[in-house]
Amino acid sequence: MRKTPPLGRYRFITLLLAAVLAMPVLTGTSGPSAAATTPPKIEVGVGYADITPPTGGYKGGWACSCAHAYGQNTRLYARAVVIKSGTQKVALVTTDLFALSAGMVRDAAALLPGRGFTEQDVIASATHTHSSQMSYMNFPAYNSVLPDTGSVDSLLNSNLVLTQPDQTMYNFMTRQLASAIRMADDNLAPGAVGWGHTNLYGVTQNRSLEAHLANYGIDEPVGSGSVDQDPNGYEGTIDPSVDLLRVDQFKDGKSVPIGVYTTFANHGTVNKASFSYYSADHAGSAERYLSDKIRTAAHLPASSNVVTAFANSDAGDMSSGLDRSGPAAADYVGQREAAAMFTAWSAAGQAMTSTPTINLRWTRMCMCGQSVDGHPTDSSPVGGLAAFAGSEEGRSLGYELGIAREGMRLPADVGPQGRKIPLLNEKGNMPQAVPLTVLQIGNQAIATVPGEPTLGAGTMLRSALGPILSGVGIKRVVIAGYAGEYLDYWTTPKEFEMQNYEGGATVYGQYAFPLVVQGLSGLATTLAAGTPAPAAYAYDPNQGTHVTAAAYGSGATAGTITAQPGTVGRLGHPAFSWVGGANGIDRPVDSAFVTVQRLVSGTWTSVTSDLGTQMLWSSNANGKYTAWWEPSLSQATGTYRMVVTAKQYRLVSGSFLLQASTALVPTVAGGKMQLAIPGAVENKDWTYRPSWAPNWTATFVVDGRKVVVSGSQALAIPAGTDVTIPAGGAKDAYGNTNAKEVVIR
Numbered sequence: 001m002r003k004t005p006p007l008g009r010y011r012f013i014t015l016l017l018a019a020v021l022a023m024p025v026l027t028g029t030s031g032p033s034a035a036a037t038t039p040p041k042i043e044v045g046v047g048y049a050d051i052t053p054p055t056g057g058y059k060g061g062w063a064c065s066c067a068h069a070y071g072q073n074t075r076l077y078a079r080a081v082v083i084k085s086g087t088q089k090v091a092l093v094t095t096d097l098f099a100l101s102a103g104m105v106r107d108a109a110a111l112l113p114g115r116g117f118t119e120q121d122v123i124a125s126a127t128h129t130h131s132s133q134m135s136y137m138n139f140p141a142y143n144s145v146l147p148d149t150g151s152v153d154s155l156l157n158s159n160l161v162l163t164q165p166d167q168t169m170y171n172f173m174t175r176q177l178a179s180a181i182r183m184a185d186d187n188l189a190p191g192a193v194g195w196g197h198t199n200l201y202g203v204t205q206n207r208s209l210e211a212h213l214a215n216y217g218i219d220e221p222v223g224s225g226s227v228d229q230d231p232n233g234y235e236g237t238i239d240p241s242v243d244l245l246r247v248d249q250f251k252d253g254k255s256v257p258i259g260v261y262t263t264f265a266n267h268g269t270v271n272k273a274s275f276s277y278y279s280a281d282h283a284g285s286a287e288r289y290l291s292d293k294i295r296t297a298a299h300l301p302a303s304s305n306v307v308t309a310f311a312n313s314d315a316g317d318m319s320s321g322l323d324r325s326g327p328a329a330a331d332y333v334g335q336r337e338a339a340a341m342f343t344a345w346s347a348a349g350q351a352m353t354s355t356p357t358i359n360l361r362w363t364r365m366c367m368c369g370q371s372v373d374g375h376p377t378d379s380s381p382v383g384g385l386a387a388f389a390g391s392e393e394g395r396s397l398g399y400e401l402g403i404a405r406e407g408m409r410l411p412a413d414v415g416p417q418g419r420k421i422p423l424l425n426e427k428g429n430m431p432q433a434v435p436l437t438v439l440q441i442g443n444q445a446i447a448t449v450p451g452e453p454t455l456g457a458g459t460m461l462r463s464a465l466g467p468i469l470s471g472v473g474i475k476r477v478v479i480a481g482y483a484g485e486y487l488d489y490w491t492t493p494k495e496f497e498m499q500n501y502e503g504g505a506t507v508y509g510q511y512a513f514p515l516v517v518q519g520l521s522g523l524a525t526t527l528a529a530g531t532p533a534p535a536a537y538a539y540d541p542n543q544g545t546h547v548t549a550a551a552y553g554s555g556a557t558a559g560t561i562t563a564q565p566g567t568v569g570r571l572g573h574p575a576f577s578w579v580g581g582a583n584g585i586d587r588p589v590d591s592a593f594v595t596v597q598r599l600v601s602g603t604w605t606s607v608t609s610d611l612g613t614q615m616l617w618s619s620n621a622n623g624k625y626t627a628w629w630e631p632s633l634s635q636a637t638g639t640y641r642m643v644v645t646a647k648q649y650r651l652v653s654g655s656f657l658l659q660a661s662t663a664l665v666p667t668v669a670g671g672k673m674q675l676a677i678p679g680a681v682e683n684k685d686w687t688y689r690p691s692w693a694p695n696w697t698a699t700f701v702v703d704g705r706k707v708v709v710s711g712s713q714a715l716a717i718p719a720g721t722d723v724t725i726p727a728g729g730a731k732d733a734y735g736n737t738n739a740k741e742v743v744i745r
Contacts, residue, residue, distance in 0.1 A: 039355045043084040044191035044247050046259035046307035047183025049176040051095060052076045052278055053133045053169050054552060055584035055619050058145055059273065061098035061130030062394065066148035067273035069133065071584070071618030073327055073686055074284040075611055076132055078177045079309040081247055081261045082184035083193065083441070085358035089116045090439060091181050092245075092261045092446075093124040094309040096280040098268070099486035100126045102435055102450075103138035103542035104174050111178035111547065115185050120362040122181065123437055123448060125311045125483035129268035131279035135166040136173050138543045141429040142486060146397055148273075168550045175547065176589070184307075191249040191258070193356055195444045196348030197476070199240035200340040203333050204266050206237040206455065207392045208317040208500040210407075215456045215494050222407035222500060239265040239314050239455050242340045243478045245441060246348035255352065257298045259307035260290070262341050263478055265314050265455070269321035269393040270330035275683050277616060279327060282320060283310045285334025285613055286341065293342045308341075313479045314449070314458025316489050316502050321393040328680030331613060332688035356442035357473070361523040361533040365516070366433045367487075367508045369416070372518055378416040378509040381430040381487070385421040387504030409499035416509035419497050430507060433539040435484040436516070438465070438523040444476045445469050445527075447520050448483035449490060454502055456492040457513050464517050468524040485541065490516060555586035555647045556623065563626075564654040565642060570631050570661040570736060571678070571689065576642040576653045577626045584619040586646035593617070593646065594627040599639040599655065607635075614687055630687050631658055633677065634734050662739035666698060666730040671717065673698055673709065675730050675738075693732035698725055700744070717745065 052075050059067040076096035083090050106119040135143045143163040206212050209225040218229055230236040244262040248255040268281040280287070291306040300306065320333045369379035388404035390396035398404035409419040434450040447465055449457075458479050465477045489505040490513040496503040497510065506512055526533050558580075565574035576594075580586045587593040592609035594617055599605075608614050608629070617627040627642060637658050644651040665676040675693040680686075700707045703721045717723055723744035731737045 039357050040086040041354045043188040044249060045082045045184040045187035047080045047180045048307050049078045049180040050075055050590040051078050051173050051176045056621060058134050060132045060134030062273045063145050064148050064273055065145050068276050069278045071277045073277040073279040073616050074613055076278060076280055078180040079307050080180040080184040081259055081309055083358060084188055088358055089121060090360060091117060091122045093122060094311045095126050096129055096284060097126040097132045098128055098130055099142060099482060100124055101138040102485040103545060106541060107174045107547050108177040112182060121360060123483060125480050127268055127283040127310055128312050128482050129281040129283060131271045131281055136169045138541060138545050139430050140164055141426050165545050167548060168552060170545060171547050171550050172552060189249045192255060192352040192354040194246050194348040194352035196244045196246060196344035198242045198340050198343045200242050201240050203320050203336045204238045204318045205322050206317050207319045207322055208502055211495040211498040211500040211503060212237055212456060214498045215492055238318055239458060242344050244341055244344035244348055246345050257294050257306060260345060261309045263311045263313040263480060264337055265318040267315050267319040267321060269319055270324050270333055271327055272325050273394055282330040282333035285331045286310055286337035288613060289335055289338035290341050293338060311480045313481050314453040314455055315481055316452035316454035326682035327686035328688050335688060353442060357440055359440040359527055361527045362437045363523055363533050364433050364435050364536040364539055365519040366537040370515060372511045372514040375511040376416040377512050377515050380425050380427040381507035382417055382422045383424045383426060383507060384504030385423045386499040387501055388423055391501040406500045418510035420499060431485055431487050433537050434487055436519050436523060438520060438527055440474060443473050444478055445474045446478045446480050448480045450485035451487040451490055453481050453490040454495060456495050457490045460492055461517050464521050465524045468521060468528055472528050553585055555581035557648045559646060559649045559651050561651055565656040567657040569659045570633050570635055573628045573630055574656055575626055575628050578651055580623050580625055582621050582623045588647050595643045596629050597641050597643060616686055633661060633736050661736040664736050664738050666725045666738055666742050668744050675732055695733040696730060698730040700725055
C-alpha cells in the first residue's frame, strides 16, 4: 500500500494538474484592560469527552484512499480546562484530531448558552494525529482524498470532487466538544495555576532541514542538508520546548491536581496510513501516562480524573515519524513526552498562584491580499506542486508517478506566490479569514496559529511578541498551533522560497505568515496597552454547516460470540470475536467497550480496557468484531476474561490463562549476559517494550555444572568448557524466560 502525504489534507484535484504537466486588516473584540490592580481569585475546572466516531471511514491527515480506520487502538478525546477570573472565562481545549475548524468551535460555543462562552474565549486546537477521523471540516478542501494507486490518466479522470462534511459526524463531534467544556464549567471550584517548562531532545527531527537552513542563508538541494550546518547543531533544528500550565483545585485545605494544558511540537505521524485503526498517536500515550504519573505523585485514587490536554505547537516541520513507525513506537514517544511534561508539572508546583492575570485579545483577520512591509500576500489560497509530493513520512501518488518532488520551484519569483509552481486555486474551498488570539495567563502568554507553523515561523512569532508583552510581566510566549482554524502550513519567507513540502502548502503566499505575525503583534500591543482589540472581520467560518438533529444509532440489540480467547503468554494477543452492528456502531461513547478482567480470590477485577493503550479492536461493514489485548511483561499471570459492554448488549468471553512469556532471548558477549526482549513488530504490536530486561537471573550449565548468575555479574568461562543456558534457564524479574536452549560454547 502506498504511503501518501501525511499533511496534504486539501485535495490536489487534477483539474490544474494537466496544465502543470503541459499592515493587515485586523479584526476582533474588546477585552479587559491590563490593569495594575490585583486580579481576582480564580476558579478552575476540567472536562473531557469522547469524540471517536464509528469505524469504516478514512483517517484524517493523509488525504488518501489508502488510509482507512477499521477499528480503534486508542480513544480520541476532547479535553478542556476552564479558568474563571471575575466575570471572565476562558476555555483551553485540545482535541485528538488532525485539524479543527472555526465553524465547529463557533457551533460548540453556541451549544453552551448562559455560560459566557463564545468562539472568542474558547482556544481549541488539534493534536494533529493522522489517525483520527476526517469528513467533519467546514471547508470542503479538508474532507477530500486522493487515490493511492493509478496512472496520470486515471488521476486526471478520477472524478474526485470536493466533499461537504458528514453531517452526523459533525453533529456528534460538535456536541462532544461542547460537552467537554460543559463538564469543565460544571466542575469550577477555587484553585490555582502555574507554569512550568523543560526541554525534550532526541524524539523529534526537522523533516525539512534544507528549508530550515535557508533561514541562515544556506541553499541546499532537498536531502543534502545536515544538522551540523545549523549554527546550534541538532538542538537548533528542533523546538524542544515543553510548556505546561498546571491546574489545581483547593479541596479540604489542600491543593489537589486536576489537570494540565501542555504544548510540545511534534507531528502526529508515527502511526502511518497503513495502521488501520483510530489512534491519538504519541499524544494519546503521553496524555495517559502523564495522568498516571500525576495521580501517583499526588497520591490520588486511580479513579480520579486528571485531565491532560496536549496542545501541539510549531510542529510544521517537527516529527518523530521519520525513523519510527507504528503504535509501539508512538507509545515510546508518548512515554518520553510524558516524562518531560511531568518534569514541567513538578516545576510548576513552585509557581502556583490563585490570582493570575487573565487577559485575552481575539480577532479575525482576512487573508485579502494585504502587503507586509511592501511584500504582497495572495487573496486566493493556492496549493503548490511541491506539496503534491507529500512529506517524508509518506509520499503521495504525485511523487510515485514522478509528477511532483519537494524542491520543485520556479526560477524566479512570480507575484505573491514567489517561486511556487501553482497547482490548484482553492478559492472558496479553504478559509479566507482566520481567528487569532493572544491570551495572558499569569506571567506567560498563549498565541494561537490557525494551522501548522514551522520551527522558523514559531521563532519569528516569539521574537515579535516577546518584546511587546514583556512590559506587562509576560516572560514567555507559548505557541498553540493548529488552533482556532486550520489553514495548512505557515513558513518563513526564506523557507517558502525553498518549496519543500511545507512551503508548497503555505497557501496564501511567501509573506502569509509575516501577515499573521503582524496581526498577532497588533493583538499583543492592545493587550499590553489595555486597549480593545480591533473589530472582527465579518466572515462566516461555518460555510452553511451547523448542528442538526441527526445522530448515530444505538447499534445492535444483541451480539453473538464467534470465537473465544485462548491461553497466551505475556506480549501475546488473546482475541475475542463476535457479531453485532456494522462499523463499530455498538461501541458506547465515553465509557469502556471492551474490558479485560482478572479473577482474584473468586472476584472478577477489571485491569484494563479500550480506554487505555493496551487494546485493539476492529469492526467491519458486516458487523464482525474482534478485540485483542496486549498484556505487558509485568502483567500478573492467572485467569482472565474479556467483557464487551455495548450500547444495548453485554457479552462475556470464556476464561483464559495468561502465562509468563517464553520469548526472551539470552545473549552473551565479553563474558556478560543480557536478556533480550523481542522487539515490537510495526502495526502488529502496539505497546512499547525495552530492548533488554533490566533485572534477570540465569542458570548456566558449564561442563554439566550449574552456575547461577544475576544482573550484570561477569561469568568466567574456562577455556575448553562447554557452556549452555537451558530452555527456561534465564528469567527476568517477572518470570518471563527463554523457550530454547542457548549454546554459548
